Amino acid sequence: MDFNQPADQNLFDRATVVGKPHARVDGVLKVTGKAPYAYERHDVVAGQLYGYPVGAAIAKGRITGIDASAARSAPGVRGVVTTLEIEPLGIWDYNVARLFGGDVVEHYQQAIAVVVAESFEQARAAAALLEVSYDRDKVDVDLEAGWERVRGTGEPSTLVGDVDAAFQSAAVTLDEIYHTPSHTHAMMEPHASIVDWSDGDQMTVWTSSQMIEWNRQALATNFGIDPDRIRVESPFIGGGFGGKLWLRADAVLAAIGSRAVGAPVKMALPRPFMINNTTHRSATIQRIRLAADADGKLTAIDHEAASHTLPGGRGENATAQTPFFYAAANRRVIHHLVEMHLPEASDMRAPGETSGLMALEIAMDEMAEKLGMDPVEFRIRNDTQVNPSDPAIPFSERHYVECLREGANRFGWSDRNTTPGGRREGMWLIGHGVAGAYRGHLNLKSGARATLSNGRLVIETDMTDIGTGSYTILTQTAAETMGLPMGRVEVRLGNSAWPVSSGSGGQFGASSSTAGVYAACVALREKIGERLGLQNPEFRDGNVIGNGEVTPLSEIAGEFSAEDSMNFGEFQSKDYLMATFGAHFVEVGVHVATGETRVRRMLAVCDAGRILNPITARSQVIGGMVMGTGGALSEELAVDLEHGFFANHDLASYEVAVHADIPHQEVIFLDTLDNVATPLKSKGVGELGLCGVAAAIANAAYNATGIRVRQYPLTLDRMIDQLPEV
Amino acid sequence: MRAFSFERASEPAQAAARAAEVPGAKFIAGGTNLLDLMKLEIETPVHLIDVSATGLDRISSTAGGGLRIGAMVTNTDLAADATVRRDYGVLTRALMAGASGQLRNKATTAGNLLQRTRCPYFYDTAMPCNKRVPGAGCAALGKGAFSRQLGIIGTSDTCIATHPSDMAVALRVLDAEVETTTPSGASRTIPLDEFYRLPGDTPEIETALMPGEIITAVTLPPPIGGRQSYHKVRDRASYAFALVSVALIEREDGTGRVALGGVAPEPWRRPQAEAALPDGANAVMSRLLDGATPTEENAFKITLAERTLAAMLAEG
Ligand SMILES: Cc1cc2nc3c(=O)[nH]c(=O)nc-3n(C[C@H](O)[C@H](O)[C@H](O)COP(=O)(O)OP(=O)(O)OC[C@H]3O[C@@H](n4cnc5c(N)ncnc54)[C@H](O)[C@@H]3O)c2cc1C
Numbered sequence A: 001m002d003f004n005q006p007a008d009q010n011l012f013d014r015a016t017v018v019g020k021p022h023a024r025v026d027g028v029l030k031v032t033g034k035a036p037y038a039y040e041r042h043d044v045v046a047g048q049l050y051g052y053p054v055g056a057a058i059a060k061g062r063i064t065g066i067d068a069s070a071a072r073s074a075p076g077v078r079g080v081v082t083t084l085e086i087e088p089l090g091i092w093d094y095n096v097a098r099l100f101g102g103d104v105v106e107h108y109q110q111a112i113a114v115v116v117a118e119s120f121e122q123a124r125a126a127a128a129l130l131e132v133s134y135d136r137d138k139v140d141v142d143l144e145a146g147w148e149r150v151r152g153t154g155e156p157s158t159l160v161g162d163v164d165a166a167f168q169s170a171a172v173t174l175d176e177i178y179h180t181p182s183h184t185h186a187m188m189e190p191h192a193s194i195v196d197w198s199d200g201d202q203m204t205v206w207t208s209s210q211m212i213e214w215n216r217q218a219l220a221t222n223f224g225i226d227p228d229r230i231r232v233e234s235p236f237i238g239g240g241f242g243g244k245l246w247l248r249a250d251a252v253l254a255a256i257g258s259r260a261v262g263a264p265v266k267m268a269l270p271r272p273f274m275i276n277n278t279t280h281r282s283a284t285i286q287r288i289r290l291a292a293d294a295d296g297k298l299t300a301i302d303h304e305a306a307s308h309t310l311p312g313g314r315g316e317n318a319t320a321q322t323p324f325f326y327a328a329a330n331r332r333v334i335h336h337l338v339e340m341h342l343p344e345a346s347d348m349r350a351p352g353e354t355s356g357l358m359a360l361e362i363a364m365d366e367m368a369e370k371l372g373m374d375p376v377e378f379r380i381r382n383d384t385q386v387n388p389s390d391p392a393i394p395f396s397e398r399h400y401v402e403c404l405r406e407g408a409n410r411f412g413w414s415d416r417n418t419t420p421g422g423r424r425e426g427m428w429l430i431g432h433g434v435a436g437a438y439r440g441h442l443n444l445k446s447g448a449r450a451t452l453s454n455g456r457l458v459i460e461t462d463m464t465d466i467g468t469g470s471y472t473i474l475t476q477t478a479a480e481t482m483g484l485p486m487g488r489v490e491v492r493l494g495n496s497a498w499p500v501s502s503g504s505g506g507q508f509g510a511s512s513s514t515a516g517v518y519a520a521c522v523a524l525r526e527k528i529g530e531r532l533g534l535q536n537p538e539f540r541d542g543n544v545i546g547n548g549e550v551t552p553l554s555e556i557a558g559e560f561s562a563e564d565s566m567n568f569g570e571f572q573s574k575d576y577l578m579a580t581f582g583a584h585f586v587e588v589g590v591h592v593a594t595g596e597t598r599v600r601r602m603l604a605v606c607d608a609g610r611i612l613n614p615i616t617a618r619s620q621v622i623g624g625m626v627m628g629t630g631g632a633l634s635e636e637l638a639v640d641l642e643h644g645f646f647a648n649h650d651l652a653s654y655e656v657a658v659h660a661d662i663p664h665q666e667v668i669f670l671d672t673l674d675n676v677a678t679p680l681k682s683k684g685v686g687e688l689g690l691c692g693v694a695a696a697i698a699n700a701a702y703n704a705t706g707i708r709v710r711q712y713p714l715t716l717d718r719m720i721d722q723l724p725e726v
Numbered sequence B: 001m002r003a004f005s006f007e008r009a010s011e012p013a014q015a016a017a018r019a020a021e022v023p024g025a026k027f028i029a030g031g032t033n034l035l036d037l038m039k040l041e042i043e044t045p046v047h048l049i050d051v052s053a054t055g056l057d058r059i060s061s062t063a064g065g066g067l068r069i070g071a072m073v074t075n076t077d078l079a080a081d082a083t084v085r086r087d088y089g090v091l092t093r094a095l096m097a098g099a100s101g102q103l104r105n106k107a108t109t110a111g112n113l114l115q116r117t118r119c120p121y122f123y124d125t126a127m128p129c130n131k132r133v134p135g136a137g138c139a140a141l142g143k144g145a146f147s148r149q150l151g152i153i154g155t156s157d158t159c160i161a162t163h164p165s166d167m168a169v170a171l172r173v174l175d176a177e178v179e180t181t182t183p184s185g186a187s188r189t190i191p192l193d194e195f196y197r198l199p200g201d202t203p204e205i206e207t208a209l210m211p212g213e214i215i216t217a218v219t220l221p222p223p224i225g226g227r228q229s230y231h232k233v234r235d236r237a238s239y240a241f242a243l244v245s246v247a248l249i250e251r252e253d254g255t256g257r258v259a260l261g262g263v264a265p266e267p268w269r270r271p272q273a274e275a276a277l278p279d280g281a282n283a284v285m286s287r288l289l290d291g292a293t294p295t296e297e298n299a300f301k302i303t304l305a306e307r308t309l310a311a312m313l314a315e316g
């Protein structure tokens, strides 16, 4: 099915299943431990052996030798394959560092060997016996120094009007530098795979991947084989946050181990290894300049940012939102990639906007203060309904102003203390903050197969559920389209044998894949109509209705199957700008003596088109708010400048938010529809909930203390010298 | 993790004797620290002696009116003990500020005293660490190293790690003593202020225990009353080691005791510093942290310690 123009009124506008708060259809499997996650799929193939990875102990250089003799003769060991024994593997489009093979070390803990043994303990013990010698190169991992080299150079990606003139004539200007650190995804389930490539021919991979087809293509590229020899399954994923968009060392090493020993091999990446071996969100340094007239209308926005990457990578483009979010006639945007020897920087939840809004939304707060304006009103004044960098292009839908107004109302914004540092309760300074959220919306072509037999519908697609609720919303979509109760729909996901979908990432999954399932169901309806000789029959209450006859779907003999995909037309990006919007309101307490900041209340208002299921959507948003709290207050991958790696590479020292950090969270969805986005008129919410959260917390901490911190996380050491006397 | 053999001791003296007799042996109690270290091959015992069933899991009164805490009493049970809560409140507070409920259910009194540092480089066997491999060097002292969590006083130029225990900080202000049994079957009592060893040139030696010596109990002198509090400062609200913690006992007359966690290789207390308590936090800390040698990244701990104590005094 082609989606070549905005949707008209359709069945989703009369929906009885889509948009309703249905509990997760896979919830029982999860809470009873029956959902098959990759590492625990003991039943899929007999004779599974255990693999254990070995990582490079240096950040850059060459391996001059690996003595694996002790490991090979250790108890239970069935095979050891070192990187020196393997030709460098191919590198797929979106991977940057090589996953295995050859003697070059590009980053710390890059995989250099795999040990396969009969038990996990034997594999791990033998892995420690490898003797590796290196020729070590000097590393450069200093982003601050890189920033000094690149700032002021290069061609802007967006250049509108005359920025310099606008600054010269502005009534009020701001010029500040902001820092965000590197982040690790820290998803609950580590990267894990079981691979059976025993015969070196057909490869079967049970893994934990957000993107089945990308995973398959990447495996084919790595091993130089036909993708049709590879089957990938990933029905359940214990979180990904972008860390599982790409093929990683678990599947590659398990495949190499399996081929070497002629048996299926399973491997989970150990947590302390994962953080430097896999990808992360790059740190950023951002200079933001704002200019406004005396009425608070922005006249110029100048955003220059840098992030780090291995050569050839994408870094973290913190300017992603800046061309689009606020009105201003003059604008300059530039992002520098600084090549460094840290592990591979790549996508993490809302890549770009997360770091960008951490800075931009503090800058907006600072500017509002300079203008003597309420920060909510200042943002409203600078709203735009068109792409400010290309005013001929309207936003498909944009209700940012409503988000701010509704949020201010529900939060009690007008009651807050407006004098920074002016409200104290016992030992706590209390503050309130607001920040805007922006995240671009994107659709990817998405396919599915719908099969009806005996009144039961089965949907098959390689779409994934990374904890987001795909099983549930796809069941709802299919039930709605076929007029069946949800209990008669079974959705099967995450298998490369099934039609290729959008996969899960970039908050494109829900909207793209529901549209794909809708397309497959419409194709199925046509088939059924044809068989019964009906023109445009109706599907309702388990029946097909046409020519004055009501036929229960359960009474139609035989099996009907139809496959289709939703192809999103060019008009979406040519004629419109699609994005999601939100506003975050936060109350914090800052301990007057220690500077510890704790969040006391959070509210998010979201404008993301039709909400397909308020329960799963809310989970996404509150999860984003939790992640944003960690990002604001404690998460930071600490770089060791001499050794060139992230030193706090476990979950004891990389501090994500814990339960005690999270207060009451409220989420409001505006009842908006976006008919440009998909026939369901929905957009993504999975990343929106994270965007802007950290800045709202930073602004609240400023309101509490009067201390402006422009470097994340907002740990107490960044404030303690400026706090009032105890 | 290396392969190891395992036995369960039923008596402390027997455990100590076996530990001295079997090369590479180590005691295991709750295992919450030792097993993690073994998985990473930071600790590589070849034989484990489980001491959890040695009958050391009781809390009883001493003849002198104090309290005797068996070495295998769990952190959960110790924190919940009615006498401890009434008479040694700082101990309950410190215990409850540590780790998580699940960990405290397994963690024991002896194991907690002997838990090892959380220095990130100690945890990465690819990095030089004098504590792990004597003479290898100290990655935490390198230029551009991550030292925010590490020590500011009592450290040396071979090691700047801290002792991470919360419980030990409270025990230190309570003047606790450690009771042991040596491999020859003799008993010893070691005051807590002599129990930990500062790193000097030998950061691998952390305590006064001799090889094979087993901790059997921790004793507390009779209650000294006063207002007892424990303030642990950390980046997140729970489940994190202290940046700085302060154990405080304040008496009516303004005198009292203070010890610090998160700053030194041992719970940090100096009698001359607490004599200055009536003069306020600044007076105490300028003595308690006199001679501190922080890194650029952790110099804030000095200010933080003082402000934390000031808040505790002000709250009184
Ligand atoms: C995630 C995490 C978070 C934590 N957070 C905190 C925190 O915030 N604050 C805090 O204080 N602690 C914290 N801890 C540490 C925890 O308190 C210790 O792991 C625990 O107290 C160790 O006790 P155990 O009985 O498990 O010791 P084990 O791991 O069994 O043993 C530890 C050491 O003690 C030795 N040992 C045990 N018993 C004896 C004995 N009777 N005589 C001589 N030697 C003995 C062992 O040989 C070993 O060397 C945390 C731990 C984890 C894993």
Ligand code: SF4
Pocket (backbone or CB within 6 Å): B117, B119, B120, B121, B122, B128, B129, B130, B131, B132, B137, B138, B139, B140, B141, B150, B158, B159, B160, B161, B203
């Ligand atoms: S500070 Fe101590 S524990 Fe840390 S690396 Fe140096 S020697 Fe090892």
